[in-house]
Amino acid sequence: MVAAGLRLGIDLGGTKIAGVVLDENGDERAVRRIATPGGYGEIVAAIAGLIGELEQAVGYRGLPIGVGHPGAISPASGLLKNANSICLNGRPLQRDLQTALGRPVTLANDANCLGASELFDGAGVGVCGLFAAILGTGVGGAIVIDGRVRVGPHAIAGEWGHNPLPWPRPDWDELPGPNCWCGRRGCIETWLSGPGLTADHRRRTGTTMSAETIVAAAAADADALETLERYEDRLARALAHVINLFDPELVVLGGGLSRVARLYRQVPQRWSRWVFSDVVTTRLAAARHGDASGARGAARLGQSLLKRPSAV
Ligand SMILES: [Zn+2]
Structure with a gap:
């Protein structure tokens, strides 16, 4: 069952992975934080596990998901680049997350998620x-x-x-x-x-x-x-x-x-x-939302705050 207005955001950092479920008023309905594991496969599994926990906490599955990550997805190759967590570089993070979860996931740079969060209600x-x-x-x-x-x-x-x-x-x-x-x-x-x-x-x-x-x-x-x-x-x-x-x-x-x-x-x-x-x-x-701002911004990714060249 999908809950109208709930959105799930993940902030993948070098030392921790933070997750949040926001409701339509921007209130945090569930929050989780775990240490970032060491390898790429472990990181993908940890994010998928965290999403499962958050959805269980709010009692809904299939929420829209945004993930903020260091670096960028190369428009040329679809692979992650420029991440200081270097085990992510050269990896198809979006594809692997979608495979692990069985549904679409929106990705964006973590600082862009911070900017989106603070712009939206920060x-x-x-x-x-x-x-x-x-x-x-x-x-x-x-x-x-x-x-x-x-x-x-x-x-x-x-x-x-x-x-x-x-x-x-x-x-x-x-x-x-x-x-x-x-x-x-x-x-x-x-x-x-x-x-x-x-x-x-x-x-x-x-x-x-x-x-x-x-x-x-x-x-x-x-x-x-x-x-x-x-x-x-x-x-x-x-x-x-x-x-x-x-x-x-x-x-x-x-x-x-x-x-x-x-x-x-x-x-x-x-x-x-x-x-x-x-x-x-x-x-x-x-940041008004402090440590939570990255995950909150990731949850907002479906809300058209990021300006891509095609949208100019
Ligand atoms: Zn450098």
């Missing part, structure tokens, strides 16, 4: 120009223009994590920068992801701490505070580049590092130096 309601950035295991981005998430002919619109960190500082060892899994060096993701923050702290202090521990320690530990300040400066430079490109009114942050409250004070203070304007009114805000 921090970006009514905003024409919005950049949504994920700062998590990886770094991704989405561009919203005139109320639609842009996808682009290569499905890479907003893929900001593998641009180089702008205005690099040699005194902070930013040139040529760390090796990135994509084959280049010094990508924004190597600085602004959670593992990037951990690696920067380790290079400067010799101490290995998780991103979460560094943030917690910054209140009392001078080394941790310096690491966090370097992070804020790099985020300000990276976002100033985005603001100079399409002048959004709002930047929304998602992912684990979006929970760091001081970013919303410190980063706008720092980005003014790099934005090519006399005044900067761009707002920086956390």
